[in-house]
Structure formats: C-alpha cells, structure tokens
Amino acid sequence: MPKNTSKSAPKPSKAAAAKSKKPYLIGAAVLVAAGVLGMASYQASAPDPKPTVSDSASSAASDPAADAHPELAKLARRDAKDPLAQGRADAPVVMIEYADFKCSYCGKFARDTEPELVKKYVDNGTLRIEWRNFPIFGAESEAAARGAWAAGQQGRFWQFHAAAYAEGAKEKGFGGDRLKELAKEAGVPDAARFAADLDSDAAKAAVKKDQEEAYALGASSTPSFLINGTPVAGAQPMDEFARVIEAAAKK
Numbered sequence: 437m438p439k440n441t442s443k444s445a446p447k448p449s450k451a452a453a454a455k456s457k458k459p460y461l462i463g464a465a466v467l468v469a470a471g472v473l474g475m476a477s478y479q480a481s482a483p484d485p486k487p488t489v490s491d492s493a494s495s496a497a498s499d500p501a502a503d504a505h506p507e508l509a510k511l512a513r514r515d516a517k518d519p520l521a522q523g524r525a526d527a528p529v530v531m532i533e534y535a536d537f538k539c540s541y542c543g544k545f546a547r548d549t550e551p552e553l554v555k556k557y558v559d560n561g562t563l564r565i566e567w568r569n570f571p572i573f574g575a576e577s578e579a580a581a582r583g584a585w586a587a588g589q590q591g592r593f594w595q596f597h598a599a600a601y602a603e604g605a606k607e608k609g610f611g612g613d614r615l616k617e618l619a620k621e622a623g624v625p626d627a628a629r630f631a632a633d634l635d636s637d638a639a640k641a642a643v644k645k646d647q648e649e650a651y652a653l654g655a656s657s658t659p660s661f662l663i664n665g666t667p668v669a670g671a672q673p674m675d676e677f678a679r680v681i682e683a684a685a686k687k
Contacts, residue, residue, distance in 0.1 A: 441670030443539040443572070444658035500666050500683035508648040509665030511649070513566060519588035522554065523564030529684045531563060531677075534650040535659040537580035537600045537610065542659045545671035546601035552674050553681075562685050567593070568646040570658055579634075581643045586633035587624050595622035630659040 512530035514519070522639065531553075535542040550565070558564035569584065571577030578618065580600060587596035599621040608614055618628045633639055661668040661677075664684035668676065 441544075441672060442541050442659060444657045448620040459530045479554055485561040490496070499669055500663075500680045503666045504687075505665040505667075507665070508653070508662050510548050511653075511662060512564075514564070514665075518566065519593050520567040520569075520585070521564060521590060522594060523558040524561050525564065527558075527561055527564035529557070529563045529664050529681050530566060531681070532566045532568060533659055534568045534646070534653075534655055534661070536569075536571050536573055537584065538571075538573040538577045538606055538687045539658040540606065541671040543601040543603075543606060546597065547603065549671065549674050549677065553677060556678070557681055562626070563681055567597070568650060570655065570660070571643065572658060576610040578584060578643065579612070579615060581646075582634050583610065583615040583618065583630075585639045585642050586630050586636075587619055587622055589633050590624050590629065592622045594620075596624070598622070643656040662672070 476501075508532070513521070514525045514530065516525040535545075553563060553565070554685060558565060567584075569581035571581045584593055584596050584600065587593050596618055599618045600610070605618075610618075615634065616627065616631070619627065624630050644674060653660075653662075654667075657669060659671060663677070663680045664687070666680050666684065
C-alpha cells in the first residue's frame with residue numbers, strides 16, 4: 437500500500453467544532469462540496485487496508501474535472517498584496533495549501549515538490565499558491581504560524597517558510613527564541629517589529645481565520661490542498677499535482 441502522506445489533526449474541541457460551522461465562513465452549498473476534502477483527509481490518514489489518498493488522487497488525476505467544486509474554488513482570495521501567496525493574482529489556477537510547520541509531510545512537500553511547482557507553473561503565470569495556516573499540533577504549531585504571518589508583514593514569509601521547513605528545523609522546536617532565529621535566517625529586517633507582530637491580536641486573528649476555514653472544509657490532516665476547487669490531500673508526488681493543475685488550466 438502507498439505510504440501515508442499527511443499528518444492527522446487531533447480531534448477539535450467542541451468549541452472549535454462549533455466555530456467551524458459559522459455561516460460566514462462558507463455557505464451550505466460549499467459545505468456539501470467540502471465533504472470531499474474531509475474524505476480525502478480521512479483517506480490520507482486512514483490505516484491500511486482502508487483506501488489511502490493515493491487512491492483518491494489517482495481518481496482525480498484520471499478525471500480531475502469530476503472532482504472540481506466551483507464553490508470551493510471561490511475560497512481563493514486572489515489578493516495581489518497577500519504576503520502569504522505567490523504567483524499572479526489573475527493566474528488561471530489557484531492552489532490553496534492548508535499546512536502546519538510541525539507537520540513532517542508538509543515539510544517534505546515544501547522541500548521536494550513545491551519548488552518544482554513554482555519553477556514549472558508559478559514562474560510562467562499558470563499557478564498561484566495561497567498559503568493558509570492550519571496549526572493542528574498544539575502551542576508550538578500556533579506560535580510558528582504566527583511567526584510566519586509576522587515575517588510576512590515584512591515581506592519575508594516565503595523565506596521564513598523555507599527556513600522553518602528546512603531539513604532538521606522542526607526538531608529544534610518553535611519556541612520564542614527559535615522563532616527569532618528563524619526570522620533572522622529569513623532576513624526579516626526589523627526584529628523588534630517581528631516580536632511585536634508575533635504576539636499581536638492581528639496575528640492571532642489571521643491564524644484563527646485560516647484554521648477555521650480549514651476545519652469548516654472538513655480538513656483533518658496536513659497538508660491539504662484545493663486546486664481550483666479540486667481537493668488533494670497529502671504530500672503527493674509532483675506528477676499528481678501536475679495532472680490536476682494542467683487539467684484545471686485547460687478549463
């Protein structure tokens with residue numbers, strides 16, 4: 437059987453579950469379509485011999501259009517000033533990534549697959565990647581998410597992203613001093629502003645917004661993706677992403 441390619445989220449508290457149902461996040465029609473992402477997340481974390489996300493991805497790869505949901509595609513923000521995104525705001529394909537900096541599979545995707553996607557599709561204007569902080573592994577996950585957001589306020593999100601996902605970085609943890617080291621490594625110019633932004637209400641609100649969006653979609657593992665409304669769960673191989681992206685670009 438294929439290896440599991442995602443990390444499962446701990447079961448959310450009753451309060452978190454209630455928040456995930458807030459109507460301002462997504463409408464009823466989106467909730468129906470979003471069940472597909474929840475199922476893909478489940479398959480990604482299910483033990484053998486139950487289906488894995490590779491089965492779901494293979495199905496999407498053979499006919500990606502069949503798994504596309506226009507309601508989910510509308511979750512793309514397409515904000516040209518979004519520091520947690522890369523690629524043209526008007527790119528024909530948007531990939532939304534829900535991920536956690538403590539997730540090993542997220543790190544694998546960031547190191548092995550994402551750079552290829554950027555080179556092949558972002559650089560030529562086909563693809564836009566929009567990051568969503570989806571911390572699911574406790575306080576350090578939350579802190580790393582806020583640190584990434586804070587770095588983004590100074591235009592260094594993707595550099596922080598690279599530093600936090602570097603080989604062996606996760607094992608060093610994401611405590612306060614470590615986050616400052618990562619910010620320095622990422623070239624964040626104003627350390628004092630970074631520290632203030634890190635613990636700001638704005639950082640907490642931004643992370644919470646992304647997290648609630650993911651839970652509302654039924655996502656239960658990281659990384660999880662939406663590619664023009666087509667759900668893909670787990671750190672799939674480059675070929676799987678390429679098929680879905682190219683199918684979406686042709687529509």
